[in-house]
Amino acid sequence: xxxxxxxxxxxxxxxxxxxxxxxxxxxxxxxxxxxxxxxxxxxxxxxxxxxxxxxxxxxxxxxxxxxxxxxxxxxxxxxxxxxxxxxxxxxxxxxxxxxxxxxxxxxxxxxxxxxxxxxxxxxxxxxxxxxxxxxxxxxxxxxxxxxxxxxxxxxxxxxxxxxxxxxxxxxxxxxxxxxxxxxxxxxxxxxxxxxxxxxxxxxxxxxxxxxxxxxxxxxxxxxxxxxxxxxxxxxxxxxxxxxxxxxxxxxxxxxxxxxxxxxxxxxxxxxxx
Amino acid sequence: xxxxxxxxxxxxxxxxxxxxxxxxxxxxxxxxxxxxxxxxxxxxxxxxxxxxxxxxxxxxxxxxxxxxxxxxxxxxxxxxxxxxxxxxxxxxxxxxxxxxxxxxxxxxxxxxxxxxxxxxxxxxxxxxxxxxxxxxxxxxxxxxxxxxxxxxxxxxxxxxxxxxxxxxxxxxxxxxxxxxxxxxxxxxxxxxxxxxxxxxxxxxxxxxxxxxxxxxxxxxxxxxxxxxxxxxxxxxxxxxxxxxxxxxxxxxxxxxxxxxxxxxxxxxxxxxxxxxxxxxxxxxxxxxxxxxxxxxxxxxxxxxxxxxxxxxxxxxxxxxxxxxxxxxxxxxxxxxxxxxxxxxxxxxxxxxxxxxxxxxxxxxxxxxxxxxxx
Numbered sequence: 001x002x003x004x005x006x007x008x009x010x011x012x013x014x015x016x017x018x019x020x021x022x023x024x025x026x027x028x029x030x031x032x033x034x035x036x037x038x039x040x041x042x043x044x045x046x047x048x049x050x051x052x053x054x055x056x057x058x059x060x061x062x063x064x065x066x067x068x069x070x071x072x073x074x075x076x077x078x079x080x081x082x083x084x085x086x087x088x089x090x091x092x093x094x095x096x097x098x099x100x101x102x103x104x105x106x107x108x109x110x111x112x113x114x115x116x117x118x119x120x121x122x123x124x125x126x127x128x129x130x131x132x133x134x135x136x137x138x139x140x141x142x143x144x145x146x147x148x149x150x151x152x153x154x155x156x157x158x159x160x161x162x163x164x165x166x167x168x169x170x171x172x173x174x175x176x177x178x179x180x181x182x183x184x185x186x187x188x189x190x191x192x193x194x195x196x197x198x199x200x201x202x203x204x205x206x207x208x209x210x211x212x213x214x215x216x217x218x219x220x221x222x223x224x225x226x227x228x229x230x231x232x233x234x235x236x237x238x239x240x241x242x243x244x245x246x247x248x249x250x251x252x253x254x255x256x257x258x259x260x261x262x263x264x265x266x267x268x269x270x271x272x273x
Numbered sequence: 274x275x276x277x278x279x280x281x282x283x284x285x286x287x288x289x290x291x292x293x294x295x296x297x298x299x300x301x302x303x304x305x306x307x308x309x310x311x312x313x314x315x316x317x318x319x320x321x322x323x324x325x326x327x328x329x330x331x332x333x334x335x336x337x338x339x340x341x342x343x344x345x346x347x348x349x350x351x352x353x354x355x356x357x358x359x360x361x362x363x364x365x366x367x368x369x370x371x372x373x374x375x376x377x378x379x380x381x382x383x384x385x386x387x388x389x390x391x392x393x394x395x396x397x398x399x400x401x402x403x404x405x406x407x408x409x410x411x412x413x414x415x416x417x418x419x420x421x422x423x424x425x426x427x428x429x430x431x432x433x434x435x436x437x438x439x440x441x442x443x444x445x446x447x448x449x450x451x452x453x454x455x456x457x458x459x460x461x462x463x464x465x466x467x468x469x470x471x472x473x474x475x476x477x478x479x480x481x482x483x484x485x486x487x488x489x490x491x492x493x494x495x496x497x498x499x500x501x502x503x504x505x506x507x508x509x510x511x512x513x514x515x516x517x518x519x520x521x522x523x524x525x526x527x528x529x530x531x532x533x534x535x536x537x538x539x540x541x542x543x544x545x546x547x548x549x550x551x552x553x554x555x556x557x558x559x560x561x562x563x564x565x566x567x568x569x570x571x572x573x574x575x576x577x578x579x580x581x582x583x584x585x586x587x588x589x590x591x592x593x594x595x596x597x598x599x600x601x602x603x604x605x606x607x608x609x610x611x612x613x614x615x616x617x618x619x620x621x622x623x624x625x626x627x628x629x630x631x632x633x634x635x636x637x638x639x640x641x642x643x644x645x646x647x
Contacts, residue, residue, distance in 0.1 A: 169361040172328055175348045176355045177375035177426060183349075187374070191365040 033245035038238075046246035053229050053247060060226040063140070064209035067147035071204045072197065074148070075155035079196075080189065082156075083163045094160070097153050109146055109217050116142055116218065138220030146214040147204075154203035162196025163189065198262050206255050226251055278337075279304040279430060279462050280325060285334035287320055287486075294320045295331070296486035302430070302464060303479075307456050309465045311473040312483035313509070318466045321483075322432050325464065327351045339429075354428035356436045360419040362407045368394070368418055369403035375426040393421040396455060413444045420455065430462040437472065449476055470510045474498065482506050503619035507549045514555075514590050515625050518548035518615070526615055529585055531564050533608060537615035547616040552580070552593040554612030563605015569598045582628050589627040 037043045050057075082093050100108055115121045116136040123133040136142060166189060174184045212227030219225075224232070226247060233244035280302040287295040295317045302308055310318035323329040324336060327348030336343050343351060354375070362371050370377075372393055376386045394400055397417035407415065416436060423431055433452070437445045453476055456463045467473055473480045474494040482489040482497060482505075490502040501507035504515050518528030523538035528548045540546060560566050567585035578593045583604060590606070598604060 167361065169357050169359065170363060172326075172348070173355070173357060173361040173363070174374070175328075176326060176353075177422070178349045178378040180347075180349050183378055187378070188363065 030245045030248055033242050034249045037242060046242050049243050050246060050250060053226065056224045056226045056229045057250075059223050060209050063144055063147065063215075063225065064205050067144050067151070067208045068201055068205045070144065070148050071152050071155045072201065075152055075159055075200065076197070079156050079159040079163055079193075080185070082160050083166075090164075097156055100149075101153055105150055106213060108150060109214050112142070112146055112149070112218055113137060116145075137218060138222060140219065140223065142218040143215045143223075143225075146218045147208045147211060150214065151204040151207055154207075155200040158199040158203065159193055159196040162193040166192045198265065202259055202262055205258065209255065210251060277304050278302065279339060280464075281335075281337040282321070282324070283335040283337065285321070285324060285331045285336070287317070287324070287329070287331050294486050295324075298334070298486065298488060300481060300488065300491070302462060305460050305462055306478045307453070307463045307465065307476060308479045308481060309467060309473040309477040310481045310483055311467055311470060311509075312489075313468055316483040317486040318468075318483050319434055320486075322355070322434055322464060322466050325430070326353055326355050326432050352428055353430040353432055354423035354426050355432040355434065356419050356423050358434045358436070358438060360415045360436075362415055362418055362422070364407055366407070367403070368399065368405045368407065368410070371407065371418055372421045372425050374422060379426075389425050390421075393425045396424070396458070397421045397451075412440055413448065416440065416448060420452070424455070424459060424461070428461060430464060431456075433463060433465045435466055435468070437467070437469075445472075452476065474510070482509060484509075500614060501549060501616065503616055504547050504549075504621040504623075504625050505619070507547075507614075507616065508621075508625040512552045512591055512593075513625075514550045514552065514627065516548045516550070516588065517623075518546050520544045520546050520615065524610075526613060529565050529588065533564065533613055534610040535613040535615060536610055537613070540615065540617075545618055547618060547622050549614040549616060550590075550608060550612055552591040553578075554608070555590070555592045555594075556607040556609075557581075557592060557594045557596050557598060558605045558607045560603045560605045563607055565606040565608075567604065567606070569600055569602045569604060572598055572600055589629040591628045 034046055035042055035044065037045060082090055085093065113120070117123070118133045118135070118137065120137070122136060126132040126134065170188055170192070171184055174188045179187060210227045212225060212231045215221075215223070215225045215228055221228070230244050230247050230251070233240040233247070278301045280300075282298055282300040282302075285295050285298040286293070298317070298321060300321070310321055312318050320329065324331055327343075327346060327350075330345065338351070338353075363374065366374065369390055372390045373386050376389055381389075390403070394402060397420050399414065399417050399421065402410075402414070402418075407418070410418065419436070436452075437448050440448060449472060452463070452465075465473075465476065474497070477494055479491060480494055480497045481491050484505050490497060490506045492500070497506065497510055501510060501513070507513040507515055516528045518526050520537075520540040520543065521527050521532060522542060523540075524535055526533050526535045526537070526546070526548060565585050567583040567590070569581055570584050570589065571582040573580045575593075578595050579597065581592050581594060581598050583590045583592055583606065585606070592606070
């Protein structure tokens with residue numbers, strides 16, 4: 001069954017061309033820059049320089065992990081709650097969750113500034129009671145909040161989808177066999193929604209670890225994340241393209257490894273438990 | 274039977290919106306019996322089962338288990354287990370863990386769990402299947418896992434919701450025997466739901482015939498078949514010729530323009546009644562020797578016997594006979610007194626006519642088989 005029909009090749013052709021031009025070629029260019037110096041000679045010097053960005057890498061990972069955990073803790077109960085609603089209400093709630101995604105993510109991030117700023121909505125409100133102003137913006141908390149806010153739909157959706165596929169008769173069977181509601185969640189819903197959790201984590205962790213805009217606007221450039229470092233280097237001038245490409249390549253490999261580990265974890269769970 | 278009631282359903286009413294699903298249901302289930310709820314799709318049999326299991330609360334009425342009211346007791350606290358129509362096995366667990374599910378919930382020791390699971394898998398002939406994943410099992414094997422999983426908890430009552438509906442005929446016959454064997458071996462009460470009257474008659478100690486949320490008749494398979502209470506039961510269980518008749522006196526009934534001796538009594542003089550004559554209880558005799566005379570309009574050879582339709586004064590009788598007949602023959606019917614069963618008139622009188630619309634009726638029956646959801 002390896003041979004694909006002529007028809008299916010034709011149908012896939014436009015995207016294959018697109019993918020080649022805009023995904024494969026840029027990757028090759030990036031790899032080329034990563035392994036060359038300014039004059040195009042092969043070198044691994046660029047990899048020596050990344051030690052300077054240790055802190056950015058570490059911060060990116062920590063922020064992304066924290067944001068992913070918070071997102072999961074918020075999204076999982078929400079997804080569970082949604083599956084218990086009437087079908088019409090489920091659609092409504094789903095709409096509300098998707099609604100912010102209709103707006104550009106830069107604008108959504110920007111609007112948090114007006115909420116968190118020292119003269120922003122929250123501090124103005126607290127000011128009425130003589131409290132504050134509290135330092136909300138330009139803190140690590142604000143960056144993580146931004147990530148959670150921007151990426152939470154990507155966590156809710158796959159978990160909700162996985163949960164709503166669980167046949168109600170399985171829950172009745174568990175109840176029949178003596179499971180109370182907590183035991184049903186632990187023994188049936190959690191394992192069966194795991195594939196949704198895995199893809200949710202991937203879909204939140206990947207954009208979180210590589211984000212650059214959120215940290216600049218809500219973190220006040222105090223702590224540079226790896227995405228900011230790459231952007232900064234590219235914006236500074238062509239002489240930094242090689243290092244920036246190296247950082248990008250390393251980030252991509254890191255994401256790839258994380259994704260593979262997550263997927264392996266998910267596969268194992270289904271078989272072993 | 275003088276056995277004790279293990280479950281009593283008292284005046285159960287259930288409605289889904291406007292639709293009355295159970296309409297004042299009263300049912301006593303005796304300890305260790307195999308009782309079958311039988312009826313067409315939508316008669317309320319599955320709903321009755323769900324009320325006993327605790328998946329559904331009745332709008333009114335009382336569910337009594339071992340003399341205690343268990344209204345509102347959640348299903349996980351009831352000493353009953355269910356075998357679901359589509360088995361509802363846990364896809365993320367292997368055979369062993371599926372059977373062990375209820376035991377783990379009860380927090381039994383690993384050694385005990387292993388003992389019980391092994392014993393249960395042996396009971397359902399699945400030795401050596403412990404590590405198999407559910408998705409690699411055939412329908413019959415999944416069925417066995419479902420049985421093992423339910424009885425591993427040693428329930429007092431096992432509820433079975435059309436458990437054999439998804440199996441092919443041969444497998445179904447085997448599982449019928451198997452379930453009967455398991456029920457006898459374990460000595461637990463089985464409440465079995467089916468729309469298949471043959472299945473109900475073969476397996477049960479008692480059959481409960483239901484329609485439109487009401488019990489039509491409760492009795493042994495023999496009672497139900499030989500002494501149906503009304504036209505619905507007579508029609509639903511097996512084949513029947515149901516005729517309008519008049520009780521002239523005790524042991525004397527008139528129908529089809531002829532006066533017959535029968536064994537029924539206790540009706541008013543000249544009371545209008547429904548008369549049931551089973552197709553296999555009619556003898557075909559030469560026209561001049563018959564109590565009734567008619568013309569054969571159709572003959573089907575079914576192997577053990579012929580199924581023939583005889584037109585008698587416009588009413589089409591179905592008769593099963595080993596004598597060969599041909600379409601167009603004039604024949605006589607001879608009916609012994611014990612072949613005649615008299616029923617009181619009911620809301621079902623006149624709904625089930627003769628066999629002139631035989632083929633349509635067959636279609637109706639196949640509808641029921643396809644549409645087994647309620």
